[in-house]
Amino acid sequence: MKPKKNPNADLKKRTGLFFSIGLALATFASLYALNYRSVDKEKGKIEFDKVVDLTEDVKDFTMEENTPPPAAPPEPPKVEVGPEVIKQVDDKQKVETDFKANDTNKEDNANTVPPKINSTGGVAGGTGTGDEEIENDVQFFAIEQKPMFEQCKGLPKEEQEKCFKKSLDAFVNKNLVYPDAAIQMGSQGRVVVQFRIKKDGSVEVINTQGKDKILEKEARRVIEKLPKLIPGKQRDRPVAVIFSYPIVFKLN
Template identity: 25%
Template sequence: MNKIVSFSVFVLFTFNICAQEIEMFEEVYPNGQIKLLGELLDDKKNGEWKKYYETGEILKISNYKEGKFLDSKSYYKNGTLKLESEKVGEEILFKSYYETGELFEERIMFNGYFKEFNKAGVLRVKSNYENGYLSGTWIQFYDTGEKEWEVNYIDGYKEGNYVHYYRNGKVKEEGSLSNNLKEGKEKRYNEQGFLVWEGYYQKDTLSKKWKKYNSLGKKIKSVKYVNGQTINNEEELISTNIPNGVISTAVIHPECIELIGNKAIKKCTSEKITRHISRKFNTDLAGDLQLVGRQKIIVNFEIDEQGYVIGVRAKAPHPDLEDEAIRVVELLPQFKPGTKRGKPMELAFSIPVIFQIVN
């Protein structure tokens, strides 16, 4: 009798380790200290879940109802509130705090506003998110409250205009962006508002002729750039450094490195992981084990700060399926790690692998 195996893989990007399919879930550190403790109802998180530091202090308390997130609070080791989030309608309101207790960030997670404050309570950043990606005008303020930058974003990458301001409100620099890179004309002004320089960028590099003006608007000098370098050792300009408004970047599969923006990168990385598992997984194993019907394997793992896959574990109807899932995931290549505020960070993944075996 021949068996047909249909095979599906789904890649979920998540900051929380997904639960395994048991009534009570407990994960421990190598020293025996409880790491994560919670209850499952029909394979779904339910009630209060607690996560601990390796030294025993409470790290996070989350509440669920039949798999649906309700709220959570995370704490510094000293017991001070670090993060809190709660469901507001269809969105999640998120707040984070300095270790000394002052509000640091406030945002609606996927579709809504974002605000960042300094310890004195002064607004430092204001922006908006659509479908989880930075979109529209990102605004940065000086630590005394004056507007410093306006940068336009689409789907999490820089696209459109940018403007840099002096503290007195006058424009310092203005130009345009395409696919995260400076492209086209840029103008630079002095604090009195007079044009000083204007020129061009090509793929983020100083290009063509840059013209310098005096306070009367008369051109007094021109400098030509080729591939970012001046000709005849003329006066060199410094390329404008535009701040990055994107807080977190996604893990990147090595074949997705050239893509722009988290949205495209996540899609590509997900597809590459799915293809890898589909090609490497021994689908004959399910038939050899005489399994029938729908079979589901949950694989959890992390990608660390160096981009390596670590901590692979699996839950399946048969131990051999668990071993096979672990083997395949451990064959994934080294990734470019995800980052938060420019620093590499470890990210957790959960992958449901589903078999449908038909006689």
């Protein structure tokens, strides 16, 4: 006689149940692994994994190019009036000077003939009646009353010469232009302008002396632009006065 199986011991009937239990256990294990926590045994605290914010303290990177500093512009040409230097920044800008022409005029005119005086009256052999007329031009350093600009009128006699030279320098500095053609050719040098302040105060250029015609022309042009002056006087009579004015054109 064959033994019969107990229907309660038939495992095939419970296959579905075992599968469900195994699936549940696998799911639980997966969830547990995803939510893992570590325990600090020494302190007895639970610490969760920290989330690092990679956007903190991140600065934009900037590349700087080491650009060399710009080269310094070339120094402008210089012009000297007499022994002093005029610094001319460009061909139209004002310049500064402290011209001292007294010694220059004495030097240039050391051999000047004294002025000729014609007497129109008085006793023969005497000094005349006071109606003398001075025919020759008088040098600036020898004139009794210096010619002057209008702004110098009324100043003490000892200040009139200084005022004349200062006013002349200011006028030349304002109007003098270093010719472009001379700059391009590198022309420079000293130009002496000799001019006459006539009895009526008008100015005329007698001559110019220099090594470059372009510079001579510019020096003449500036002096011819001088305004009408108060004429110089000798024995209280207006006379023509000669004045020599040196201008030095100098390139850096």
